[in-house]
Amino acid sequence: MGMHEGRAALVTGAGSGIGRASAQIFAREGARVAVVDLDEAGARETVDLIASEGGEAFALAVDVADEAQVESMVAATVERFGRLDAAMNNAGITSPSFQFHEMPLEEWHRMLAVNLTGVFLCMKHELAQMVTQDVLGAGRGTICNTASGAAVVPAPGQPHYTAAKHGVVGLMKNVAQEYASQKIRCNSVLPGITDTAMLRASFEANGPEHRKRLEATVPGGVLVRPEEIGETAVWLCSDRASRVNGQGVIVDGGGVLR
Numbered sequence: 001m002g003m004h005e006g007r008a009a010l011v012t013g014a015g016s017g018i019g020r021a022s023a024q025i026f027a028r029e030g031a032r033v034a035v036v037d038l039d040e041a042g043a044r045e046t047v048d049l050i051a052s053e054g055g056e057a058f059a060l061a062v063d064v065a066d067e068a069q070v071e072s073m074v075a076a077t078v079e080r081f082g083r084l085d086a087a088m089n090n091a092g093i094t095s096p097s098f099q100f101h102e103m104p105l106e107e108w109h110r111m112l113a114v115n116l117t118g119v120f121l122c123m124k125h126e127l128a129q130m131v132t133q134d135v136l137g138a139g140r141g142t143i144c145n146t147a148s149g150a151a152v153v154p155a156p157g158q159p160h161y162t163a164a165k166h167g168v169v170g171l172m173k174n175v176a177q178e179y180a181s182q183k184i185r186c187n188s189v190l191p192g193i194t195d196t197a198m199l200r201a202s203f204e205a206n207g208p209e210h211r212k213r214l215e216a217t218v219p220g221g222v223l224v225r226p227e228e229i230g231e232t233a234v235w236l237c238s239d240r241a242s243r244v245n246g247q248g249v250i251v252d253g254g255g256v257l258r
């Protein structure tokens, strides 16, 4: 039996990369999945991939930085599946690199709106639903946010990204502390340099030197695969991780130890 048999899951940023791989793994483990992304076409492709393996999913076009849309996202998931057992708040953006003293304020706001406020809004509305649910298996619900190795060591030229990802880990700790007694867990996965569209965009935006600097930090030179992040996130959200709460799990092959 799959780890999420009979459960309902939601993954943001699931139209691509880590979110897509995670949504597919949730479905393989038995969950019905709300596939959420700003990019509706990407979300629909993920739904098709899940359906082609016999899984059940539906697509939702949502901007996670918009509270009304996030509230509707949770409502639509509950309307479809009856409850929300597992939420992976994964949607995120990258940006060109800047020297700290040259960072435009609008870049700071753009980054924080999606990568930090977006996670806050998702957790706020997911929790509002989870506290109303009966306990099923080990709890009322679980959340896993996608942070980053940049929640531990700074991303070069990306102080706004670093700040947002440290913030994601901070929010996780608050939620883990406040909701443990209600049997709701919250953890984070901290990916290393992972082979996705975001990484390729960052290589393009910041040039070959940036690419070399990042690749030099990857153990054995092999980038992390999105599935390797998804396997960890899906496990963290499962009853098999029933006592894991408030933890940030680094999935980078040991790159952070460089």
Ligand SMILES: NC(=O)c1ccc[n+]([C@@H]2O[C@H](COP(=O)([O-])OP(=O)(O)OC[C@H]3O[C@@H](n4cnc5c(N)ncnc54)[C@H](O)[C@@H]3O)[C@@H](O)[C@H]2O)c1
Pocket: 012, 013, 014, 015, 016, 017, 018, 019, 036, 037, 038, 039, 042, 062, 063, 064, 065, 090, 091, 092, 093, 114, 118, 146, 147, 148, 149, 190, 191, 192, 193, 194, 195, 196, 197, 198, 199
């Ligand atoms: N790829 C890496 O090396 C890496 C490393 C550490 C952390 N991460 C984190 O992993 C997460 C997923 O990134 P990825 O590498 O799979 O990138 P990706 O670009 O492949 O996927 C990100 C998805 O998020 C969606 N998205 C962006 N803004 C959104 C918004 N406002 N509302 C809803 N959806 C939105 C995009 O449309 C896209 O489909 C991000 O939070 C990122 O910061 C990635």
